[in-house]
Amino acid sequence: MEAVSVSVNILGRTYRLRVSPSDEAALRKAAQSIESQCKQYGNMYAYNDHQDLLAMVALTQITQLTKIQDSLRFKDTDLAQRLQSIDKVLEGILHPNRETVAEATVSAQNSL
DSSP: OEEEEEEEEETTEEEEEEOOOOHHHHHHHHHHHHHHHHHHHHSOOOSHHHHHHHHHHHHHHHHHHHEEEEEHHHHHHHHHHHHHHHHHHHHHOTTTTTTTTTHHHHHHHHHH
């Protein structure tokens, strides 16, 4: 897909970007969110210039992103452990000579 030219306005400044058409809506939504959060911070706190507001928005957004990434990493690890336990149960059922089904089931239940 060919890139499209998009203009967004944040705190009175226009930014022109070239993005894929599939990213245009997300970009516009992000620009609106930045604008809205800057206005909120501007009403709540004293600031010297717009850069202060943008820094607060960036810090808030990156903090939220970091929390989400940490949560996803934990969920991925937990999911991997559960899948390994299920795999052990299935291995026990498919190949009972390698490990008894009861041992595999107990092992899987302990990890859940």
